[in-house]
Amino acid sequence: MVEFFINGQAVQAEDNQTVMQAAKANGYFIPYFCWHPHLSVPGNCRICMVEVTNEGQPADSGWLDIACNMPITKGMRVLTDSPRVRERRKETLQFITLNHPVDCGICDKAGECTLQDYHYEYNGSPSISIDAKVHATKHFALSERIVLDNERCIMCTRCVRFTREISKSDALGVLNRGDHSLIRPVEDGAFEADPYSDNVIDLCPVGALLSRAFLHKARVWYLEPTPSICPGCERGCSIAIWHRKSEWKLKALDARQNNRIDRVTPRENAAVNGPWICNKGRDLARIFERARAELAMLKGQPVDLQAALGSARALIAAARQPVALVSSWGSNEELAAFQAALGSRFASYVKADWQVEPGEPVEDDLLIKADKNPNTAAARALFPALPEDARGALPPATDLVLVWGEGFSFAQLPAGAKIIYLNSWLQPENGHADVFIPISVMTERHGHYTNFQGVVSAFEPCFARLPGVADAESVFAGLATPAAGARP
Numbered sequence: 238m239v240e241f242f243i244n245g246q247a248v249q250a251e252d253n254q255t256v257m258q259a260a261k262a263n264g265y266f267i268p269y270f271c272w273h274p275h276l277s278v279p280g281n282c283r284i285c286m287v288e289v290t291n292e293g294q295p296a297d298s299g300w301l302d303i304a305c306n307m308p309i310t311k312g313m314r315v316l317t318d319s320p321r322v323r324e325r326r327k328e329t330l331q332f333i334t335l336n337h338p339v340d341c342g343i344c345d346k347a348g349e350c351t352l353q354d355y356h357y358e359y360n361g362s363p364s365i366s367i368d369a370k371v372h373a374t375k376h377f378a379l380s381e382r383i384v385l386d387n388e389r390c391i392m393c394t395r396c397v398r399f400t401r402e403i404s405k406s407d408a409l410g411v412l413n414r415g416d417h418s419l420i421r422p423v424e425d426g427a428f429e430a431d432p433y434s435d436n437v438i439d440l441c442p443v444g445a446l447l448s449r450a451f452l453h454k455a456r457v458w459y460l461e462p463t464p465s466i467c468p469g470c471e472r473g474c475s476i477a478i479w480h481r482k483s484e485w486k487l488k489a490l491d492a493r494q495n496n497r498i499d500r501v502t503p504r505e506n507a508a509v510n511g512p513w514i515c516n517k518g519r520d521l522a523r524i525f526e527r528a529r530a531e532l533a534m535l536k537g538q539p540v541d542l543q544a545a546l547g548s549a550r551a552l553i554a555a556a557r558q559p560v561a562l563v564s565s566w567g568s569n570e571e572l573a574a575f576q577a578a579l580g581s582r583f584a585s586y587v588k589a590d591w592q593v594e595p596g597e598p599v600e601d602d603l604l605i606k607a608d609k610n611p612n613t614a615a616a617r618a619l620f621p622a623l624p625e626d627a628r629g630a631l632p633p634a635t636d637l638v639l640v641w642g643e644g645f646s647f648a649q650l651p652a653g654a655k656i657i658y659l660n661s662w663l664q665p666e667n668g669h670a671d672v673f674i675p676i677s678v679m680t681e682r683h684g685h686y687t688n689f690q691g692v693v694s695a696f697e698p699c700f701a702r703l704p705g706v707a708d709a710e711s712v713f714a715g716l717a718t719p720a721a722g723a724r725p
């Protein structure tokens with residue numbers, strides 16, 4: 238460890254730490270644009286200037302230098318907020334905004350833009366330039382997912398470094414020099430094909446890189462993030478699901494906008510995904526905003542939930558060889574509830590609710606895993622996997638099958654077997670089951686998933702459970718105990 242001083246206070250730094258790293262670790266704030274803890278250090282934005290004096294030198298001999306690229310030396314004295322530092326940051330912001338359009342009023346980044354924040358903290362003055370701004374492409378289609386506003390770009394190069402150092406697609410570069418510099422994709426379509434491309438939207442410290450899916454959909458201060466887990470593969474990345482704050486619910490427009498997923502962003506989790514997620518994780522609305530099943534049914538005829546549970550209980554009581562196909566999207570709590578309530582009554586197998594979709598990346602060395610289900614590890618700790626040849630694997634005398642979750646064709650079931658089906662989505666199979674029970678989705682309830690490494694993570698509800706829909710946990714309790722019923 239090395240001792241040095243920040244704003245007159247003695248602090249400890251790890252060997253080889255920079256001033257920026259040591260300051261952050263000790264709770265001191267230094268602004269930054271181009272620096273990022275998981276990327277290389279280009280030192281190009283110059284906003285992180287601090288005043289430094291070496292050990293044994295007079296206090297007035299300090300010089301200004303960038304904190305992100307300056308190694309700590311023993312006894313060094315650093316001032317993070319002196320008048321000289323504030324004046325230099327003001328000048329730097331004047332320079333950075335020289336050609337910036339300052340169109341915050343129509344910018345999606347407004348509310349979470351560090352350029353805005355630092356301007357109010359360190360500058361606060363109109364531009365001192367008397368020259369006309371240099372204009373650039375205002376709407377450049379970087380990919381089908383991302384639009385680039387070159388006028389807002391401050392050339393921090395975080396996006397370029399991300400594709401070089403993290404996703405390894407080498408898909409972005411800087412074209413031209415000086416105030417004609419432009420971020421551009423390389424010409425072989427690599428950025429379009431980069432399955433992690435949307436991370437540059439979060440990385441961009443200003444509103445230059447914007448999600449087409451989110452463009453002009455909502456101001457961020459009307460939204461709130463709910464901590465959740467991506468169910469897109471067995472990595473189980475930590476995410477935040479952004480949706481409308483209850484106090485800002487829309488009254489006059491389509492009420493469904495109050496219950497929609499506006500965007501998904503990563504939640505940093507060193508044990509699982511670091512600060513990144515893949516593009517599939519951003520597109521969870523595609524999974525969760527499919528049409529929902531909201532009515533219990535007996536052979537396709539709507540009934541109330543209690544009637545469906547009563548019929549299911551009768552089928553279970555009468556069965557001689559019942560089999561259950563357990564969902565790999567069920568939470569740890571639901572799996573435990575199933576095992577406690579029905580585990581001894583059924584021969585149970587774990588099925589894969591989702592398979593690799595056409596065109597989807599199967600697996601890579603960064604995050605993406607081949608198993609496209611979030612809780613296979615926890616389910617397989619309790620029950621064996623359903624063999625690929627399900628028809629051959631199930632006992633011929635199987636007379637009842639409880640199918641939990643999607644992704645299984647009833648055509649694979651033994652002829653004549655009765656079917657109890659628990660599913661969340663409006664799908665043709667629902668009407669073919671003897672008993673169909675609609676169940677909630679993970680955005681409507683609490684729970685935990687265990688990823689392939691054994692890391693257990695929690696998810697929280699974003700929206701109220703739909704009317705007529707039950708949690709699988711209470712359905713299992715209701716199937717085992719006639720008096721218990723299920724919570725509709």
Ligand code: SF4
Nearest residue numbers: 390391393394396441
């Ligand atoms: S587009 Fe954003 S992340 Fe990329 S260089 Fe410009 S400001 Fe930085």
Ligand code: SF4
Nearest residue numbers: 467469470474515518
């Ligand atoms: S790597 Fe897997 S869990 Fe992580 S965001 Fe992508 S699909 Fe979701």
Ligand code: FES
Nearest residue numbers: 269282283285305
């Ligand atoms: S954060 Fe240090 S130069 Fe950009």
